[in-house]
Amino acid sequence: MSEPKEPRLPPRERVFSGMRPTGRLHLGHLLGALPNWVRLQEDYDCFYCVADLHALTTRFDNVAGMKADGVEMVADWIAVGIDPERSVIFRQSDVREHSELALLLGMLVPVSWLTRVPSYKEQISELGEHIATFGFLGYPVLQTADIILYKAGRVPVGEDQVSHLELAREIVRRFNGLYGPVFPEPRAILTETPRLQGLDGRKMSKSYGNTIDLADDAETVRKKVMSMYTDPARKTLRDAGHPEACNVFSYHSFFEAPPAELDEIDRACRAAAIGCTECKGRLADRVVGMLEPIQKRRSRLMTEPGRIEAILEDGRQRAQKVASEVLGEACEAIGI
Numbered sequence: 001m002s003e004p005k006e007p008r009l010p011p012r013e014r015v016f017s018g019m020r021p022t023g024r025l026h027l028g029h030l031l032g033a034l035p036n037w038v039r040l041q042e043d044y045d046c047f048y049c050v051a052d053l054h055a056l057t058t059r060f061d062n063v064a065g066m067k068a069d070g071v072e073m074v075a076d077w078i079a080v081g082i083d084p085e086r087s088v089i090f091r092q093s094d095v096r097e098h099s100e101l102a103l104l105l106g107m108l109v110p111v112s113w114l115t116r117v118p119s120y121k122e123q124i125s126e127l128g129e130h131i132a133t134f135g136f137l138g139y140p141v142l143q144t145a146d147i148i149l150y151k152a153g154r155v156p157v158g159e160d161q162v163s164h165l166e167l168a169r170e171i172v173r174r175f176n177g178l179y180g181p182v183f184p185e186p187r188a189i190l191t192e193t194p195r196l197q198g199l200d201g202r203k204m205s206k207s208y209g210n211t212i213d214l215a216d217d218a219e220t221v222r223k224k225v226m227s228m229y230t231d232p233a234r235k236t237l238r239d240a241g242h243p244e245a246c247n248v249f250s251y252h253s254f255f256e257a258p259p260a261e262l263d264e265i266d267r268a269c270r271a272a273a274i275g276c277t278e279c280k281g282r283l284a285d286r287v288v289g290m291l292e293p294i295q296k297r298r299s300r301l302m303t304e305p306g307r308i309e310a311i312l313e314d315g316r317q318r319a320q321k322v323a324s325e326v327l328g329e330a331c332e333a334i335g336i
């Protein structure tokens, strides 16, 4: 019998993706990763992972609340339409195989491959030298383990993760070259993320405190929208506005104001015929309306005590079944 040339693949192609548990998700996520994750459920078996080990790489000295952050995040996933029956939703640290495969992959990954990943130096200069740990250097190795432990062929990610995916493919080629074709090379599905600015015009990020969260109630949304920066040239109601320079206007457009209304706001703003307060009021209505069905689902979930934990436990079992098989294959190929 000749040696197989191709990895053994699952019957239906798999998708893997993860997010570090940062707590409640915000509107940026609603325009970015999440709709893609929801859509992919139609055509793939999806594995969506709370990447708490990855969070530890930069949060090892600030672990309080990490479990709760994961639970909040999963509640948001489900509220926007990730279906825990169809997709496997689980916590990375619950499936120990991730750590073991990462260790094995670490044996064959040259350190120089890791130090040249752009995000390595970027993150250190942003967050400080203290995150330059062994674990942080190995971030992309762990991410590779995540993906290939399920033989996932497709990985929805944002632009910032593309270099990690390239590295994952290199690691797979090296593994397969050394030990035989166990893993398929994962391919990225690039998520186009419109750059949604935060309330203050900087990038929307929890660490800047400038987010509108999916879980914000109507009153909070209204207050936050009213605090948004607008066209700086428009000091009074009588000044003509410039919608192209106004964050409120981009929100109207990102959150799908009908073209006719967008046009009307554009013209009224330029003619100083609409005030910013009214314009923001309309935006608040739009955002509140959009969040309403999400929040209905979310509060239903959260009123059942232990519901999210039960979903994560079910996910752990389903993930582990696959992970232990694939890890077994990898160990057999290595000969350990």
Ligand code: TRP
Residues within 6 Å of the ligand: 016, 017, 018, 019, 020, 051, 054, 142, 143, 146, 147, 155, 156, 157, 161
């Ligand atoms: N590193 C990813 C991020 O910060 C999260 C992540 C962990 C991930 N494991 C993954 C993404 C596997 C895709 C596939 O966004």
Ligand code: SF4
Residues within 6 Å of the ligand: 230, 231, 234, 241, 242, 243, 246, 247, 248, 249, 265, 269, 270, 274, 275, 276, 277, 279, 280
């Ligand atoms: Fe921005 Fe609307 Fe004010 Fe024009 S009217 S500057 S679009 S908030």
